[in-house]
Amino acid sequence: MPDAARVNRRHMIAxxxxxxxxxxxLAPSAAAQASRASDAAMFKHMPPAEQPRFSETMxxxxxxxxxxxxxxxxxxxxxLTHPASGSALIWAYQFPAFASAGNRVIAWSRRGYxxxxxxxxxxxxxxxxxxxxxxxxxxxxxxHLVASAAGGSISMDFALSHPEMLLSLTISSNxxxxxxxxxxxxxxxIRPAGWDKMPVEFRELGPSYRAANAEGTKxxxxxxxxxxxxxxxxxxxxxxxxxxxxxxxxxxxxxxxxAADLITPPxxxxxxxxxxxxxxxxxxxxxxxxxxxxxxxxxxRAVLGFTARHRG
Numbered sequence: 001m002p003d004a005a006r007v008n009r010r011h012m013i014a015x016x017x018x019x020x021x022x023x024x025x026l027a028p029s030a031a032a033q034a035s036r037a038s039d040a041a042m043f044k045h046m047p048p049a050e051q052p053r054f055s056e057t058m059x060x061x062x063x064x065x066x067x068x069x070x071x072x073x074x075x076x077x078x079x080l081t082h083p084a085s086g087s088a089l090i091w092a093y094q095f096p097a098f099a100s101a102g103n104r105v106i107a108w109s110r111r112g113y114x115x116x117x118x119x120x121x122x123x124x125x126x127x128x129x130x131x132x133x134x135x136x137x138x139x140x141x142x143x144h145l146v147a148s149a150a151g152g153s154i155s156m157d158f159a160l161s162h163p164e165m166l167l168s169l170t171i172s173s174n175x176x177x178x179x180x181x182x183x184x185x186x187x188x189x190i191r192p193a194g195w196d197k198m199p200v201e202f203r204e205l206g207p208s209y210r211a212a213n214a215e216g217t218k219x220x221x222x223x224x225x226x227x228x229x230x231x232x233x234x235x236x237x238x239x240x241x242x243x244x245x246x247x248x249x250x251x252x253x254x255x256x257x258x259a260a261d262l263i264t265p266p267x268x269x270x271x272x273x274x275x276x277x278x279x280x281x282x283x284x285x286x287x288x289x290x291x292x293x294x295x296x297x298x299x300x301r302a303v304l305g306f307t308a309r310h311r312g
Contacts, residue, residue, distance in 0.1 A: 042286070043212035043294060046219070047092035052099040058115075059108075061133035063123045067115035068134070071095065071105045076167065076311060077140055078303075080107040081131070083149030083173075083290070084234075085204050087114035087227040093296035094146075094303075101304050103144075108134060110154070112230050119230050127154035127235045132162055144307045146170040148292050149204070149263075150234070153177030156249075157237040163250040168310040170303050172256035173264050173289045176272055181243035183271045187264065200224055206260040206288025220293055246275035253279040254306040256299060258287035280306065 055072060058065045069088050078098050080091050088107040098105045110127055112119030131154065135143070144167050147155035152174025159169045175187045195203070201210060201221055210217050239245065253276050257269035266283050273281040282302045284295045292299045 043209045043216070045213070045296070046216055048096050050096065051092065052095055052105070054095065054105070059134050059137050061125075061130050061137065063120070063125050064111050064117035064130065066111070066117070066130060066134055067109040067113075068138070069095075069105075069107045070138075071099050073099075073104045075103040076307070077104045077106055077143035078307065079131075079135070079140075079143050079145050080105070081145065081147035081151035081155050082107070082109070082113070082227075083151055083204075085149070085200055085224045085227060085290075087223070089114050089226070090223050090293070094292060094300060097296070097300040098304065101308075103307070106138075106140075106143075111235065113227055114229065116229075124235050126157070126238050128157035128161060128238050130235075131155075131158050132165075135165060140165075142167045142312055144168045144170070144303075144310070146172075146303055147174065148172045149174050149289060153237065153241075154235075156241060156246075157239050159249060159251045159253075160239045160241065160245060166251045167312045168254065168307055169249075169251045170254040170256065170306065171272075172291050172299065173258060173261055175264055175268050176246060176276075177237055177239075177241045178243065178246070178272075179241055183243055183246075183268065183275070186271060187268050190265070191263070203263065204289040206258060206286060206290075206294055208260065208286040209288060209290075209294040216293070220290070243275055246272065247277065249276050249278075251278075252306075252310045254302060255279055255281045256291050256302060257281065257283050258289060258291050258294070259283055259285050260287055261289045263289050 052071050054069045057068050059068050067088055082090055088109040091107050095105050109116040111117055142165055145155050152171035155171060156176040159166055175183055178184045201217060255269050255272055257266040259266060269281055273279050284291050284298050287294045
């Protein structure tokens with residue numbers, strides 16, 4: 001074969017191979033297609049229709065009556081403490097998952113929230129002290145405390161005051177009630193003027209969830225609209241929580257952050273993780289301030305894995 005013909009043949013073979021490789025790289029693999037399908041379904045879910053049986057009771061604490069849902073049973077209690085945008089009614093994703101894992105699941109509404117006593121400025125009480133009185137009235141053994149957003153401030157206040165009552169502490173999407181120090185300054189500086197006047201779904205649900213799940217967003221908003229029975233308020237904590245306070249936390253802590261959380265982004269949660277001695281951190285991709293609602297699969301798996309390792 002002449003030299004020129006051999007050169008041309010080599011070029012043709014090389015070009016054919018390159019074209020084949022480009023076609024292979026452009027064709028999505030089965031794994032990639034499955035991953036994209038999984039990503040698309042990540043936010044397309046609704047709370048399970050089948051819920052475990054629970055009792056509804058009113059528990060008397062000094063100055064108020066608090067609404068409680070309780071599955072009962074001998075399992076380790078998981079006490080759910082709601083955000084400012086919710087109440088005891090919001091945990092429809094958590095009740096089935098936690099109860100089916102053998103836990104006793106308890107959710108309560110704070111003063112001024114769904115079915116509990118209205119908020120009284122003259123007798124506001126403290127959220128963490130109310131939780132202490134509620135646990136004592138219910139004769140609870142040591143329990144796992146799980147909180148989202150504003151519920152995390154109350155839960156950290158409780159953990160600092162009553163570590164002997166806890167098996168573990170989970171705080172999602174909250175700066176742990178810190179009011180002094182570098183963590184407080186970092187959390188404050190990222191909130192723009194007029195933040196509280198922005199739509200609550202913009203502040204508390206990630207854009208991926210809102211884009212993918214209009215029905216779920218509507219249900220979340222309905223629960224939010226029925227959460228408060230009066231003007232929003234914050235009870236006064238027992239402890240003035242600072243960066244230094246976090247270093248004294250004795251309870252094992254799980255910290256959950258949403259990667260798209262505009263209020264408590266992972267950068268804030270990392271500061272908490274560095275400060276709290278026995279802590280772990282989980283980040284939910286594409287998720288906003290309401291991880292328990294937007295990504296209940298990840299939230300529930302993280303909580304159940306963590307509580308299983310801290311049975312006391």
